[in-house]
Amino acid sequence: MVVTSAVNIDTMPRLHPLEALRSFVGRDSSKEPAQGAALVTSTNTASILKRLPEPRRPEQHCAAANEPDSCRVHFADGSCPHPCRLPRRGRRERVVIDVEAERCASEREALVTGSAHVPRAAMTTQTSNGSEAGAQFSAVGKQRPVHLQFQNVGCSAGGRQILSGISGYVRPGEVLAVMGPSGSGKTSLLNVLSGRLKPDAGDVLLNGELLNKHLKRKICYVLQEDIFFAHLTLRQTLMYTAQLRLPDRLSHAEKVAHVDHIIDTLDLTRCQHTRIGEYMKGGLSGGEKKRANIGCELLTNPALMLLDEPSTGLDSSATYSLIKNLKEYALKERKTIVLTVHQPSSQVFYMFDKLLLLCNGQTAYFGEVGNVVNHFNSLGLFIQPHYNPADFVLEQLKTTEDKLQKILAAARPNSKSQLSADTPFSSTGSLYSAPYTGGDASEPSEKDVPKCKCGQKLPWPSTINEQEELPKICKNCRNSSATDLSILIETARPGLDLEAATDQDSGTSTWSNDSHSNELEEEFFTDRWPTSFWTQFKVLTVRNFREARPRVLSRLNLILTVALALLAGLVWFQLERTEESIADFQGWIFFSTNYWMLFSLFGALFNFPSQQQVVNKERASGAYRLSAFYLSRVFGELPLLMVPPTLYFVISYPMMAGSSAVTFIQLLLLLLLNSIVAESVGVFFGVACMDFQVGNTVGAIFTCGTQLFGGFLSTHIPSWLGWMRYLSMVFYAYQNMQIVEFTNGAPFRTPSSWRVWTDGATFVPPEELLSRRGGELPFWANLSALFAFMVVFRVLGYVVLRFFRTPTH
Numbered sequence: 001m002v003v004t005s006a007v008n009i010d011t012m013p014r015l016h017p018l019e020a021l022r023s024f025v026g027r028d029s030s031k032e033p034a035q036g037a038a039l040v041t042s043t044n045t046a047s048i049l050k051r052l053p054e055p056r057r058p059e060q061h062c063a064a065a066n067e068p069d070s071c072r073v074h075f076a077d078g079s080c081p082h083p084c085r086l087p088r089r090g091r092r093e094r095v096v097i098d099v100e101a102e103r104c105a106s107e108r109e110a111l112v113t114g115s116a117h118v119p120r121a122a123m124t125t126q127t128s129n130g131s132e133a134g135a136q137f138s139a140v141g142k143q144r145p146v147h148l149q150f151q152n153v154g155c156s157a158g159g160r161q162i163l164s165g166i167s168g169y170v171r172p173g174e175v176l177a178v179m180g181p182s183g184s185g186k187t188s189l190l191n192v193l194s195g196r197l198k199p200d201a202g203d204v205l206l207n208g209e210l211l212n213k214h215l216k217r218k219i220c221y222v223l224q225e226d227i228f229f230a231h232l233t234l235r236q237t238l239m240y241t242a243q244l245r246l247p248d249r250l251s252h253a254e255k256v257a258h259v260d261h262i263i264d265t266l267d268l269t270r271c272q273h274t275r276i277g278e279y280m281k282g283g284l285s286g287g288e289k290k291r292a293n294i295g296c297e298l299l300t301n302p303a304l305m306l307l308d309e310p311s312t313g314l315d316s317s318a319t320y321s322l323i324k325n326l327k328e329y330a331l332k333e334r335k336t337i338v339l340t341v342h343q344p345s346s347q348v349f350y351m352f353d354k355l356l357l358l359c360n361g362q363t364a365y366f367g368e369v370g371n372v373v374n375h376f377n378s379l380g381l382f383i384q385p386h387y388n389p390a391d392f393v394l395e396q397l398k399t400t401e402d403k404l405q406k407i408l409a410a411a412r413p414n415s416k417s418q419l420s421a422d423t424p425f426s427s428t429g430s431l432y433s434a435p436y437t438g439g440d441a442s443e444p445s446e447k448d449v450p451k452c453k454c455g456q457k458l459p460w461p462s463t464i465n466e467q468e469e470l471p472k473i474c475k476n477c478r479n480s481s482a483t484d485l486s487i488l489i490e491t492a493r494p495g496l497d498l499e500a501a502t503d504q505d506s507g508t509s510t511w512s513n514d515s516h517s518n519e520l521e522e523e524f525f526t527d528r529w530p531t532s533f534w535t536q537f538k539v540l541t542v543r544n545f546r547e548a549r550p551r552v553l554s555r556l557n558l559i560l561t562v563a564l565a566l567l568a569g570l571v572w573f574q575l576e577r578t579e580e581s582i583a584d585f586q587g588w589i590f591f592s593t594n595y596w597m598l599f600s601l602f603g604a605l606f607n608f609p610s611q612q613q614v615v616n617k618e619r620a621s622g623a624y625r626l627s628a629f630y631l632s633r634v635f636g637e638l639p640l641l642m643v644p645p646t647l648y649f650v651i652s653y654p655m656m657a658g659s660s661a662v663t664f665i666q667l668l669l670l671l672l673l674n675s676i677v678a679e680s681v682g683v684f685f686g687v688a689c690m691d692f693q694v695g696n697t698v699g700a701i702f703t704c705g706t707q708l709f710g711g712f713l714s715t716h717i718p719s720w721l722g723w724m725r726y727l728s729m730v731f732y733a734y735q736n737m738q739i740v741e742f743t744n745g746a747p748f749r750t751p752s753s754w755r756v757w758t759d760g761a762t763f764v765p766p767e768e769l770l771s772r773r774g775g776e777l778p779f780w781a782n783l784s785a786l787f788a789f790m791v792v793f794r795v796l797g798y799v800v801l802r803f804f805r806t807p808t809h
């Protein structure tokens, strides 16, 4: 054995050990077996072993040892490792990955041998069914499948009860469809399940644990509206999302691979370089946008997906392919999916596993999709042959009040007819998951007998009534709650494939308390943010720049700027520097400062709300810190915002007057500062006034006041109103530009005899020029006031966003 190199695999957490080997021996595994070996160290050997391709259980490795392409594990003494001999977790162990070696250096080193020429299939069999997709998703973050239960959920809004007594459950691999007439509470229920709306009553449980801040991060919520930046392409959108929401420990290449996989999975390859687009402007189709929306959420490999009307705006074939994709995804990845849907075709309808039918915020049916027609038949409501069952059940909710009451009564937990529809409710409305088979629960086989985490066998109820009397606390460990017990029973329920419920990644039961699997999961979910502040700032800055570029530097904006610059240049063309033209110089300065104040302020005021929609969506899903976004916006957009005023200035100022380079640059910088300050004010108004009309009105009042008190239009403001000028940012910018122009620029000739210069001409002294404008503040004071404006409004904007615009949906 030749050890060619050594690497701590903890620095490459998602790299397969054999991939690590390949990277060190420098061979392309797909062509020929690599020669050599890599010494791979890790603080957690078990994590490496778990990342080995199947078969990876020691006894299975024995069987596979003779197969040339399989991976084999041996210990130092050459014996086949028995489970009890596997290195214990948490100890610093070394794993040697070798091509042909037979032994290890010490007993605490596991020797993982095997040809580096591992078939691709073997490299990707890390998830439930060995799909490549699974490996891709597991690279993002390992997640336990989620069993969702909600019990007696009640909720009110605007003084009205919008949900009451809603219960249901979904297992991993299942899709629950929530249906009901418009306004029946579907979206509200999803909001409750996602934790965005606090219920007044009832509980939402994930794997038996009450929904909390930590668990919320396992949930992805695909909103009904497809909210994106219109100028970015689909691929850019997914890539930025991946960079923001996938942990820093994944390399860029891994994130790219993951995005590629999502694009492939959702069949978006053809349109990946198409702009998202917006109303009346070309871009992705409705179905592509919807899939892009789902793709952004899938990137984080969520255990539980909530989708609000994913089929809205899609034709029937697009809906079919979308739901089929979701169903396959749920099955393959053991994901739990809840979605709301309006009038699915019967083909789509029967793809769902469970159906929750809502009417006026109450349950009209909960159970298997396949049972719903029988359930309605049992109530004397019969479906016509060849009639779409989804249409049929929805129509039943719109019939007479009597019929509706009958349906709602039958759906109540203590209703016999609903129980026979395989609904896991007790008469008290609490959930348990033992199957109901004609009144008595089936006796479980020995292996399926429910057990507490401590190993204590739990009584299997023989009747529904007994199930209600399940022990609240396990006698042995006195820890488990009744909820835990119901989940254990669910796990052990006859008919539920325990193997399938096993987390294939860890080789442990889904519900078992495998500390290592939890460790990995914790690693992914305990951090408040998936990426560091610096990563968020970097990615958001680039994204803001890309997003703003087509908007700020649009052809129309550039035409407008050049046209305006030429007009201003022509109006004030080649002004003579005489006393008579002083007012013209002041006019140009005032016009320029005002125009760019208005341009920047209203630009920010109009654009920020649409930007805010995306930011709200991303903040609600915990993608990044608000501070990172806010700061990145400054650095991402400001360079672009500088371009139009600069373009205007370099055209119009030389047309008006010629000055030294220093004066030229000083005036330009002052004009830019004026624009930046105005942009800060615009952002604040955009944030503070959620209503567009209100924002527009407030902005108009502010800018008109700013102009009136700016110092040019009126120099005889009543003394009791004089203080108002200090609230006008234009006042400071206007003053400073005059100071620079009149002090640093060439002097202004005058026929009067103020000052005689060397050539015999007389000039107006600069002090006289400045005193005429009625200003009294020095240059530094004006500059400080402008900076103060900028800082105060930026901080105010942040405060409003942080404390008054907390995203809920």
Ligand SMILES: Nc1ncnc2c1ncn2[C@@H]1O[C@H](COP(=O)(O)OP(=O)(O)OP(=O)(O)O)[C@@H](O)[C@H]1O
Binding pocket: 157, 158, 160, 162, 180, 181, 182, 183, 184, 185, 186, 187, 188, 189
């Ligand atoms: N914040 C709120 N204040 C007052 N009423 C609300 C609020 N949110 C929801 N509602 C009301 O609750 C009911 C359920 O709303 P929800 O949006 O959940 O219905 P839905 O079934 O999703 O409807 P649709 O299918 O039309 O989207 C509606 O009657 C709605 O008017």
